[in-house]
Amino acid sequence: MRGYSMKVSGQLRSINTHLKREIEKLSGQKLDACYLCGKCSAGCPVAPYQDIAPHVVMRLAQLGHKSVLESKMIWNCVSCGTCVTRCPNNVDPAKVCEALSRISKREGLVNSKVALALREKFVDLIKNRGRVHELTLVIQLKMASGDWFSDLDVGIPMFLQGRLPISGHRIKDLKNFKKLFEGNKEGNK
């Protein structure tokens, strides 16, 4: 396993309380409840493939250190729920990663363009049709990653079996459904 530590760029002069407070507000988590036991990192399935482990994310978030916004971990959390299930102090590191990725996008520090594309294209599809159309989603993600060939051996048979239909359903009440997106945006501002 690699990547369980991180070079923190720049000096830690003080705690950036502004960033810390924003993370707490967006995630709904009390960052100081975490005492860095590392249980989240021990169980995290994706941590071995990232730059920093979840408890390091937690520490940097506690300090309000901006470098955490550039990490890959905050984008590649798969929301499996292992960390929050095992946390002795009821903290949800996945929610912290989520909050950090939103701030990271706003600040233009996105480390994983494909992970960003996944969530944005997914939500765009829902917004436009009411349901997800798998084939469109896959094609859009392939455009984002530029990796066109590695899934063809799976995709072509699925397509031929009719399991990736070209046309998808649109819900009938799309007009009112779209309001659910607008209403919340106003609420957040």
Add this chain to the structure above:
Amino acid sequence: MKTYAYYPGCSLEASSREYDTSVRAVFNKIGIELKEVPDWSCCGSSQAHKIDGDMAAAIAGRNLALASSIGDIIAPCASCSMSLKEAQIELEHDGPIRRVLVEAGYEYLPGSVSVLSAVEAAYQAVESGLFEGKISSPLLGLKVASYYGCLLVRPPKIAQFDDPENPVSMDRIMEMAGAKPVEWSHKVDCCGNAYILVDRNMTLNLVSNILNAAVKADADVIAAACPLCMQNLAERQAQMQQRYGLKRKIPVVYFTQLIGAAMGLDNRMLGLKDDLLKLIDIRRQEEIAAREAGRKAKEAEERAKEARRKAAAEKEKAAKEAKEKESTEKESSGTKEAGEAG
């Protein structure tokens, strides 16, 4: 006949049709009516809440509002059931999300529905005996690795079902269907879900670990309950054999397909492949032969025991007779001696 609201979800309409058909067929057979939620929309899955938690709760909540006239919801996809459960917790109190829904014309009555995954609903049916007398061709001897994945049981505060680290409900369901659930290590390990399209290497490593654990436990088949798990586990085994150290291929099916096979439903309708059907037959015959052999061995043992008991009784009898003979001889010789003395 009990009626549930049925929420298929986007994947069951397209890539995972066999899950949809098998769920409908199995529940229909045990007398549970599934009424599709009218004009349902996507639940937001594991992506929408990453953009905006309130929006995710609102779009999932719309489905709860639409279902509230029907009743409790069965959502087979693990991701859907989790999103709906999360939204339901949100909607139970009068907060911003309920207001957003009302503004868009959807009203949710608090406490009107509860959300069940298909595993939960099937487990409840097993507990209340709905499957009794329905298992016409039990999956005898079939070694099944029940794979729960993440969202059926985690996070426990929201899932509120089974044990988050070592769940057993699907194993009990498989036992009910006559199969042999195996003990294995990766019941609740994550398959990487849609991140197969983001970080292939990571996801294929995660999946091959899960598959190898099932192979190590000597399972014949993996039973899954989530369309994303299914796609990751089932579709890329050839690649994983070449590059990720997967030891052998192992079939992966939805748990409802296995229940359907045990209930004698049409295999083609269930979407079961011939290879697996052959394996089910082989295991069944092996198990029947093993049971027969076991019965015969037991009978032979009984017979041997009986013979030993008889022999011992005869021996005892003979010994007793010999003793009696000896004592009568002694007696008669005693009287002789006495006569001589007299």
